[in-house]
Amino acid sequence: MSTPSDAPTLLIKIFGKDRPGITAGLFDTLAVYGLDVVDIEQTVTRGRITLCALVTVPAPGIATEGELRATVHSWAESLKLQAEILSGTGDNPPRGHGRSHVTVLGHPLTSGSVAAVAAAVTGRGGNIDRIFRLAKYPVTAVEFAVSGAPTEELRTALATEASVLGVDIAVVSAGLQRRAQRLIVMDVDSTLIQDEVIELFAGHAGCEDEVAEVTARAMRGELDFEQSLHARVALLAGLDASVVDKVRAQVRLTPGARTLVRTLKRLGYQVGVVSGGFTQVTDELKERLGLDFAAANTLEITDGKLTGRVTGEIVDRAGKARLLKSFAAQAGVPLAQTVAIGDGANDLDMLNAAGLGVAFNAKPLVREAAHTAVNVPFLDTVLYLLGITREEVEAADIE
Numbered sequence: 001m002s003t004p005s006d007a008p009t010l011l012i013k014i015f016g017k018d019r020p021g022i023t024a025g026l027f028d029t030l031a032v033y034g035l036d037v038v039d040i041e042q043t044v045t046r047g048r049i050t051l052c053a054l055v056t057v058p059a060p061g062i063a064t065e066g067e068l069r070a071t072v073h074s075w076a077e078s079l080k081l082q083a084e085i086l087s088g089t090g091d092n093p094p095r096g097h098g099r100s101h102v103t104v105l106g107h108p109l110t111s112g113s114v115a116a117v118a119a120a121v122t123g124r125g126g127n128i129d130r131i132f133r134l135a136k137y138p139v140t141a142v143e144f145a146v147s148g149a150p151t152e153e154l155r156t157a158l159a160t161e162a163s164v165l166g167v168d169i170a171v172v173s174a175g176l177q178r179r180a181q182r183l184i185v186m187d188v189d190s191t192l193i194q195d196e197v198i199e200l201f202a203g204h205a206g207c208e209d210e211v212a213e214v215t216a217r218a219m220r221g222e223l224d225f226e227q228s229l230h231a232r233v234a235l236l237a238g239l240d241a242s243v244v245d246k247v248r249a250q251v252r253l254t255p256g257a258r259t260l261v262r263t264l265k266r267l268g269y270q271v272g273v274v275s276g277g278f279t280q281v282t283d284e285l286k287e288r289l290g291l292d293f294a295a296a297n298t299l300e301i302t303d304g305k306l307t308g309r310v311t312g313e314i315v316d317r318a319g320k321a322r323l324l325k326s327f328a329a330q331a332g333v334p335l336a337q338t339v340a341i342g343d344g345a346n347d348l349d350m351l352n353a354a355g356l357g358v359a360f361n362a363k364p365l366v367r368e369a370a371h372t373a374v375n376v377p378f379l380d381t382v383l384y385l386l387g388i389t390r391e392e393v394e395a396a397d398i399e
């Protein structure tokens with residue numbers, strides 16, 4: 001039963017040094033008066049407790065409000081706690097429409113950044129309902145629960161702030177969708193792994209510089225991806241197939257990649273990769289990390305040598321978006337509940353098609369076009385954008 005809006009209520013705020021028994025003590029004191037709890041919130045920061053309880057007033061004949069106040073104050077004094085009691089009516093006012101989660105990743109998180117984020121929220125007519133820390137490692141991640149401002153508007157406003165402040169800010173709309181089972185699809189080169197696989201192959205073919213230059217131009221969006229792929233693969237013609245194993249051994253996962261995949265799998269997410277690189281590497285990554293989906297181009301190998309050609313349908317910019325949709329259909333997850341992560345121009349369609357597109361240490365063109373950008377080199381920070389805390393990740397690892 002909800003509290004009538006004109007029913008008298010009391011807000012009791014307790015602040016002071018935390019120790020066991022404070023919450024039990026306060027509510028034992030209130031229980032004597034038969035009060036109902038309307039709302040309650042408690043936080044502990046560096047050993048200091050803030051406990052707020054919104055309760056009904058004592059029924060006539062049981063006690064007066066004055067007697068209740070005196071009892072709470074004397075209980076608080078006995079424990080050297082500060083107590084503040086405010087009279088009012090009803091429950092909290094309803095939160096405004098347009099609820100969002102704003103996640104800020106700082107390395108470090110400066111006071112100026114928090115001030116700017118808060119000002120941007122207020123400037124859009126929004127209100128900050130709650131703030132809490134998601135992680136202190138490897139970055140400081142803080143989540144703001146915001147209401148009263150349209151999510152899209154807030155996202156645009158904060159994207160500008162983020163680039164000025166040099167922090168990463170993600171704005172996602174609140175609601176069940178955020179908690180729903182999801183699918184995460186990642187790019188591979190320079191996203192899941194630190195390397196560009198074709199450059200590793202090129203290293204063995206002695207054409208590293210030539211290939212790197214074409215890759216960089218393609219990723220900046222200056223070259224058609226398919227043309228650049230054929231041009232680069234052609235440079236590998238004649239390479240011994242044994243190089244595949246050497247390249248697999250050279251691949252370095254991005255810091256946080258294992259944590260990200262392991263945690264998402266525990267949460268029941270499905271995880272996939274789509275790559276403009278090669279199945280010769282992505283299949284092995286799929287196996288190693290226990291991924292659900294993987295798609296990439298395949299280097300043609302004949303008589304133990306790379307032919308300099310790829311076989312099958314090319315995974316290009318449009319192909320990546322198509323594969324995201326296909327994985328989502330296979331996983332039975334609506335597109336709105338998908339997350340895509342990538343760094344290159346060929347990831348843009350996929351990032352835009354997903355419910356949440358995350359540009360990961362991306363080229364400027366990609367960063368500007370994506371919903372959200374992460375510019376710290378740790379892939380597990382994506383978990384914070386989904387509202388998962390570091391504590392939850394670590395607790396799951398211990399279990």
Ligand SMILES: [Mg+2]
Nearest residue numbers: 187189190344
């Ligand atoms: Mg990439």
